[in-house]
Amino acid sequence: MKKIAHNHLVFFVIAVVLFWIKTYIAYQLDFRLGTDNNLQKFLVFFNPLSSALFFLGFALLSKKYFKRVLIGIQFFLSFLLYANIVYYRFFNDFITVPVLLQAKSNAGGLGDSAAGLMSFSDIFYFTDTILLIVLACTFFKQVKVKTRKTYQIVLLFSITVFLVNYGLAEKDRPNLLSLSFDRNYIVKYLGAYNYTVFDIFQYIHSSSQRVFASGSNLTNVENYRKATYTPPNPTLFGKAKGMNVIFVSMESFQNFMIDYKMPNGQLVTPFLDSLAHDGNTFYFDHFYHQTGQGKTSDAEFLMENSLYPLNQGAVFINKAQNTYQATPAILKGYGYNSAVFHGNYKTFWNRNVMYKALGYDQFFDASYYSMTPQNTKNFGMKDKPFFAESMPMLESLKQPFYTKFITLSNHFPFEVDPGDTDFPKGNFGDWAVDQYVQSANYMDQALKQFFDALKKDGLYDKTVIILYGDHYGLSSNNYTALAKALGVDKITPVMDSNFQQVPLFIHVPGVKGGVEHQVGGEVDVRPTLLHLLGMDTKDYIEFGSDLLSPQHRNWVAFRNGDFVSTNVIQSGDKCYSVATGSLAANQKACNSISTQVKNELQMSDMIVNQDLLRFYHPNGFKPINPTDYQYLGPTKK
Template sequence: MNFLKRQFDDLRTGKLSFFFTVVVLFWIKTYAVYLAEFNLGIQNALQHFLLFFNPLSSAILFFAIALFWKGRARNIAFVMINLLMSFVLYANVVYYRFFNDFITVPVLLQAKTNNGLGGSALELINPLDILYFLDLIVIIGLMIFKKVKPQERLRFRSVMAVMTSAVLVFLLNLGLAEIDRPELLTRSFDRNYLVKYLGTHNFTIYDVIQNSKTSAKRAMADSNEVSEVENYVKANKVDPNPEYFGKAKGKNVIYVSMESLQTFVIDKEINGKEVTPFLNSLVEKEDAIYFDNFFHQTGQGKTSDAEFIMENGLFPLPQGAVFMTHANNTYQSAPAILKGEGYTSASFHGNYKTFWNRSEMYRSFGYDEFYDATYYDMSNEDEQLAYGLKDKPFFEDSMPMLEKLPQPFYTKFLSLSNHFPFDKHAEDSGFPEGEFGDGVVNRYFQTANYMDQALEDFFNNLKENGLYEDTVIVLYGDHYGISENHNNAMSKVMGKEINDFENAQLQRVPLYIIAPGVEGEVNHTFGGQVDVRTTLMHLLGVNTKDYLSFGQDLLAEDRKQIVPFRNGDVMSNEYSEIKGVCYDNETGQPVEEGSNACEEISKEATKRLELSDKVVYEDLLRFYEPEGYKPINREDYQYINPNPKSTDNPDEVTHEENHE
């Protein structure tokens, strides 16, 4: 009782009054940010209450640290803690404005490699964002005008009592969240859920803990762990379609990553002009298979995630990018598999090799060559973007290098022009901006048109150089370009309201497989990037029965049409579960309450994601070797250009000198 009395005495005498002022200001500010910036899918009164309530525990906990000091030192500590917490909150705001996602520890670790992203960040900052630091300005003002009296040091027990209250508030928060979302911390694949129920700062703590566990998972794994994955994968294999198996055997392979291209652009017209006339023409081409229900499945790694998924048949991670966090793992990627079929492999990219840590990840994939920015002339500013070379000079300058590769080859080209914020291409394309009241959306059609022109030039060059007839070309959209923060403009583009269901439909990206000699079609199967590796291998006549992947041949007759997403959503040919709501694809409306229409596909999607994460986190492929497969030795691959055309990136040169 004496202990509690001392705590009440501290409160009554005003020793904690300024502390509570700081906490309440930050609490209300955070709630206002949630409402203004994040679309968290609030569905009931309890969720709305939790959204209001969840900033409180972290605010009490972190500001309580300042109570260990006294006088001016305590006030300075309040300012520094507020500044740090406000920065974390605001960083998430800016990140969410484009990615519709929240920052994780792996994202922070990979930030140093994302050179050139500064322009994108500036595009997302609004002058009114200063209001998100208003509480900090207020408490500094109170100190300057001496409205805050220096406080004596609190008893240690008093400070610990405040911190304990923060834990109790969090446990209450978590208990209420578990009522609405059971097993929130153990089963959720959705960061939106975690922020909605627990808040940004509690999510950050959770993320730090999860990442520390990840490091331990690999250390604890052994060869027995791979059995569950192997049993599941082999039980769910589907036979390849005999009409297509081996139809492209021995042909070269060219992948083209079409930056940020979404399917809604195909056949779209602006002021009577086709946005992508060349890609439109491929839809009905006699040797092109076009998939119109194909979805990107990327997470926070975006373009690098797309590469990872399509070359490994595995899913990206729930936090961060595999390219950054698990580049040293053992993989059995497409370049490595085809090496056993006599293929040479190469990747072409108009940015430097440290971007997305490709120089390290490609070593684990077994790429023979990596032609990065040092192989291109980067001196012409008119041909440059913040992310590297524009598409037309990139494809044109890549042709001599492509022609020199021994055949058959497996290659990949990463385009860049159609990248947020979609600028610097008005004169290049000669295509008009859209008129949808949103600069980002308006410019998107210009850069998409420019990329379309560059692709047509590339195809013509392949034909002129005699490569086209002996090559399978896979064109794919890597991830979305227009986030749901632009849904007002996209409603005008699409001519209908963009709700959660319609936004999920916009995650379609184009997939073309052009294989001379293979009969073309428009294929309506529902599939995703995880299905592409198996599809390509079967076209090339490579049996995949012993490889561990979670994709199914897009051309197989008996495939399950289930498309899991990293945010917890799942699509099928009949139903879609979006943000926890089950929709009928035909009507676009939620199914009747109590229906279990999405139960099976949701369970299947969760299983695939869990097992894929197990493979990556525990590096299980080091314990598994398919029959006839020769493992990759990372030490055999070094990407050093002996005669670089460009050394504009001094960090890159220093890195390579040290690496060598």
Template sequence: MKTYFKQGSILFFFIIAVLLWLKTYSAYLIEFRLGIENGLQQFLLFLNPLSSSLFFLGIALFFKGKIQQVLLVVIQLLMSILLYANVVYYRFFDDFITIPVIMQTKTNAGQLGNSAFSLMTPYDILYFADTVLLILFLVKKWYKPSLISNRKPALIIMSAAIALFMLNLGLAEKDRPDLLTRSFDRNYLVKYLGTYNFSIYDVVQNVKSAGQRAMADTNDITEVENYIKANKVAPNPEYFGVAKGKNVIYISMESLQTFLINYELNGEEVTPFLNSLADTGEAFYFDHIYNQTGQGKTSDAEFIMDNALYPMAQGAVYVNKAQNTFQSAPAILKAKGYTSAVFHGNYKTFWNRNEMYKSMGIDRFYDAEYYSMKEEDTKNYGLKDKPFFKESMPMLEELPQPFYTRFITLSNHFPFEMDDGDTDFPPAETEDKIVNQYFQSAHYMDAALEQFFQDLKSSDLYDDTVVVLYGDHYGISENHNEAMAEIIGKEVTPFEYAQLQRVPVFIHVPGVEGGLIQSYGGQLDIRATVLHLLGLSTKEYLDFGSDLLSKEHNEIIPLRNGDFVSPDVTMIGEKMYDSQTGELVEDPDDYAHLAAKARKELEMSDQLLYKDLLRFYKPAGFESINREDYQYVKDED
């Protein structure tokens, strides 16, 4: 072996690289659920951190002396930070950090602290133990930089890293063909390529996305328009227009999952008010609606409700595409004389709402500046639900009618901890504190909703208002499956976890008898349902919703990660399960056309969004939104 491989710096380099490799592999095994199914996948999981460690740390070897020392520390630290950030993010979101997520962090800076800190443990310091070791070696001068004048070691190491990556990619493509082009699921990319390589892939995808809009033209919208209009369904004539001219109130029920409806904890109903809506026929109750949000969570749910388009696969539309052209429900209703408003007990910059709402054509935004925000009334991300609804009523009553509004609740947010005196509902009794607290915060939200409904009735708005309550996204992530198995009384398999992704939807229509609707649907279907109730046709609009009350309703429900749900089969990670029994189907190829349809719909929506194609399309009678017409500044009295 050449003499330059005998240098202490090279030996020390390999020690650092191996420590980073093994640390990353250990994190894969301990922190992430990547669905390893065979020996090849296990081998790739073990292999992929090695090429990344050699490649990125190898950059330091192109330099000498102090610069080499500093670069080794900086690169190793940055990779450790990236790994640990993914670990913490995954503990709640079951997902990996992307460039758009980092941009969201800028937008929401300072407001995510409580959730992040609750996900950290004292043992997490071990993720930086090798970094400390490296700094110690340098400070104590146990490591002296090489005086090699040529770059052969660096070139050989970089070549080896690239060769390992190509081997990795080749084996991954063999196990999952077209990995980089047809996977919507980041879990697959990390399983096959690793967190570091995924981050590079993510950067490339975002650069590519930025260029898509610039290259788009009017011809690009033709395929999307043809696809959407060929799949439109007619409204149910029994319900079309039964709420014509009525006010509309949407209520975003933070982190509420369907399993809580009619669930009793130690003999007590967790959500007695919502149960009454479900059981009495006072509202339509849809119990098979699946959460279709992505990384934007609550903001994604808002986006879906107003636009019936799929959110971004990476990041949030509210942050990354706020300047796009949209044909939102608030904008559509302007031609019918509607005033639109959003009520939210947090500040207007959270999730970039003050910018996104301009593109949506929302007339008024009542953010935290309009509320008292007393210390005893705030929790998590803003005002607690009960004072929020109570303080909102005077503002709601002053709105010109008819109005289209949304109320965004906050109290039932991870980590679900309640202040003393907010609720006397007991926690669950599992070994998982997060799950235990979830029942208390959900019960509190339910009581706040009941209070709001009573206030609506007292104000005479109730009989002239359509109220839509929807769960925005899951509350309990996959990290808590062991405790959830105790709650639901059976093992949380991948199929059962998909069932836990159901979110409750209630639609109260004045003078119309409701009841249980068990059609399979997604959050995208709510917009068409509500607009049809108001007597507005959606056939000219480019969206992907399907009226839940229509006899022709489409029951193939794509999820943002590329999976789908239908009454017959549910696809999770390309495995097909019988939707009624949860068992694997015998002939999954029989349902390949459903998977293709789900992918096609996601692709069509992504084209609309990433290329901003709605700027080339104007439905008859629709007045385009001018962002300059909207400013959300509180008038000083």
């Protein structure tokens, strides 16, 4: 026992085994990696080993402070694992380097959301650190590293373990690192820590692409654009010519809320339900969000640029210095004035920089509003006072205007202050789902208030109004309660894809609407709007397809490479039939669309990462100079 107590290798092996077991338990409890065969199950168990050996092995280089360094590395890796666990609980994704940069920019508004994702039992993820400290201070008190040769052996062993791991992963999923858009695959096959290393290299690579880019890189994109261009609907083209435009981003609002009734028969969103069925508004009931890690900002980027968000992080944070040809900039050539209304401060999500690149003339941020405790909740201004205080500013704008309102109340954790609504919480066994229905009702009331104000001041009859859900609100962590709320046994993979549906409403004064069933996504909104305004988009590089065109395409791409189409759905590696909800009889039925989806995502990434639009000059478009715009805040009286 005395020899063991002095043996640094024994202490090292204990640390490796504890960390290995803890990571595997985390995979099983908190991550939904989707193991489909025995090899994948083995790799999920096996892959933490190489990381534990490699990273903890650095402690063997320190003779004097071996235990301290080992425990320090072990704690850092535990913290990284736990950060990923908390992040995954809501976003169903893993942290990337750009996400960390976003956190630096946006940390001020994240406290309540992060706290809602933690629990006291999470201390388990640090129990191995605590145990190592106890062992280091007692049984292994005299442990020291006598030679650094052990490190060389451990390093060689860790590399061997990784190569075996990677070889088995490639056997099950060829081209894992080059063709996958889904981080779940990387973690499933290679492990959470090896994924982090890969992510760092991927970030460095994407950040360096702009330097070596040239206009010739656009050739394939232009050819693809010409081949896939969707012409406008001739009966609707120009029907909204010269009208104002108002976008409203409905925070975290999912489509299943439309026409949803509580167990007592009470409608959650009666106003939005009335829009869906009034016959004067286009309501798209198979419309999907396509956001990535940028969430609300990604939705904005999709809607105004008809490009896809990044696979890592958010365009608003990482690519705000790029050249864009966004809707506000295009409309300047037609005499439009543009503005954004947002009840948070202008630096949140780097909007004060990004909006200049998009060509917004004015930005009414929190400095224009009464940000009192009574008026604020979650990430900023409550929706009702937000719309009420926005109306005088909206009325002051020169017409025609292009504007965007970003709501905030229906944000996770969906808390509503007493007195803001008399609508009750749900009783579905999950606090997030219970609060979601109440929060959604509050937002519905605020939207009705806004529409009433627009009608009162005469703007309603000369304004195109577009309401859209920006991204999901409830994640797969809430599916047990959500299944109960919807009266189903469980949420199937096809239902999971359908939960990415968000509502889209387009109201055009004097134009008949109705329920539209075609499959569409946020990338499709820009060409749809511009065609309604009488502006053909054929000269612009975009990946959207006019939702109202008879030639609108029948599929929607997700940022992770999955898709939904009229007939089949790809979720992970599996192909499902829309008609039956079961696996498609021919799993190759998804291949054709899958190839096109990945091609589009790769081209869009190339455009954004290499800033290729600086080399592209559409006819009649005047490039934006961000330095022309200054968001100085309200004039002091």
